[in-house]
Amino acid sequence: MPPIVDPKKCNGCEGREESFCEEACPGDLMYVGADGKSHCHANRDCWDCMSCVKMCPRNAIETRIPYQLGYHKATLKPIMGKNSITWKCTDIHGQTVTYKYRNRLDIED
């Protein structure tokens, strides 16, 4: 499934040896191109685990359902907190639902 990178938001994690999405992708699919922006080697090889979307510090990546499977266009965006995650989902009719839950317990020392 295609991860779509917004080139206006993406800066290839300037200053880092490796961009966050490159680091996160379990399929070694993301890379920073000569234009300084992140790209995906092969959209067809994406597992849509959304690890890159969660890691991106500039909210520059979006996971999109291929049109052959789902209609244009719905969005799902995670906002990562310290101990929680908030998901905002908008369907093709413009209906939005927000989900928020704790994804980390306070850790014992």
Place this chain on the structure above:
Amino acid sequence: MPRMVQNPTSLDAVETVQVDCDILIIGGGNAGCFSAVEAAKLDPSLKVVIMEKAHIMRSGACSAGMDAINTYIPEGKTPEDLVRWCRSQVGGGPIREDLALSNARELNESVDDLERWGLPILRDAEGKIRYRGAWDISIHGEQLKPIMAEKAIEAGARIYNRVACTQLLMDGGRCVGALGFGVRDGKFYVFNAKATINATGGAAGLYKSYTADATDSHHQIWMCPYCVGTGYAVGIRQGAEMTSMEQRWVATRTKDFCGPVDTISVGYKAPIINAKGERIMKQRYAHLGADKAPRYIRANAPMEEWLAGRGPTYCDTRGMEPELAKQMMTDYLNERPSFVLFLASRGQDPVKEPIEIYGSDPYIVGGHTQSGFWVDMERMTTIPGLFAAGETAGGNPNKFVGGCAAEGKLALRGAADYIKGLELPEPDAAQIEAEKARVFAPLLRGEGFDGLRALEMEERLQRLMDEYAGGTSQFYRTNEERLDYALKHLAMLREQTKYLAATDLHDLMSVHEVIDRIDVAEVLCHHLKFRKETRWQGWQTRADYPEVDPAYDCHVESRRNMATGEIETFTRPYEQLVPGDRYKP
């Protein structure tokens, strides 16, 4: 890890890195991370290395997260009870009850560890763990993989991210580590170890998924597509004994998006129905437990409806209270977040419209079904020095997260015991040079080479397996003649791997992945061919032998004859250790 700027221009330009350690763990997933933590507990002086193809913070099957721990023993139940349930889920076995029992005795502690490390486990108002079935508990496991990885790092394991394993390092018949290459830095890695724990993922992508023909949907599958069976392949190539490879994992999944369905059908009690609105499980499988029928029956049932002309099939979520539906969506967000996006892209509200379901493409996994290495109680394979845990260890189905974690600990204890008094031999230079040449050859074919891309061979393999070795398009059925055809063409594919050419390091990884898949597929076909009966419909369906045959109430085994290269099949007897009716939980 920085990427190599250019491809190496010759083999001499490839740097070789040697890493010596006490215990090498191949694969920093669930089992691998728990092995590393256990090592630090047992003996902090142990030098432990993890070789990981991706980055352990978000690698493999757990990368998206998990919404449940499927095996946690509740108060009042015993490990023996869990083994009885586990056995009934595979039609009364045969399973390795010795292994299942030892995992069951360990797994609650592993789950408790996860909670101590920060994993939210859902509890009721009284603080009691909330069960959503007999054995599975709900979690908010979006951070499951980072939590495990952090603990492995804290435990002092040295992590080599983005290094793909390609071969075991051998010293005669003994395993003394593994070889591989950096998919980012292009270096050749020699991990020299007194003992090796093989803890990679299972094998996905042996079969074509039915959405693979659609652009951008090649990897619309349930199992992590980057787990290709390398862990099995490296053992198969050295003559390790494999068990139960014919018991494939096929699951009912949401149609067109291969999302989990037990979450809805078991966790939220949404019954499976066909196009006519009939409750399939109740009407046709009451004698096998209806909605609680063994997993392979539940996986196969919707496909039987389609075949009989009564599809589509659904999980009937209609009428679910909106709050409950939101909880169900949250479960999905924990494990397969883009399923929520998929429903949104269909404009679908499950409260008003049922969720369509279908069968998945088949996978080889030792954590769900029981394919993998034959291991002893210490989790050592038949290759001395090579241990297996999690998806790679066979004989013990329904391990899931807790059982794989437990097995990681058990394998580490076995490995730590094995290395006592052992010296690290100097690695064999000839073996290393030969493997280095094999690994990098596809990148060094030179201009004008008229070869093959990994993708072409992968798609050929997947179609072959789908149509001849019981894939989705054939409703999981196969027969003797089709398997013979598959084996003939698998041999031709292997012969043609010499034509594979890679354009860059990422592509080189894909080349080796397809080679590994061919080796696993060959063994799988031999196992399917050996079992001339149908013991687990869907998981293993022989159209030419549609009934259970008591003669095959045993483990089917195989190993490569290292002299001839042929795969030889044989059996081992089933031993019932836990008393009770084998067919009942």
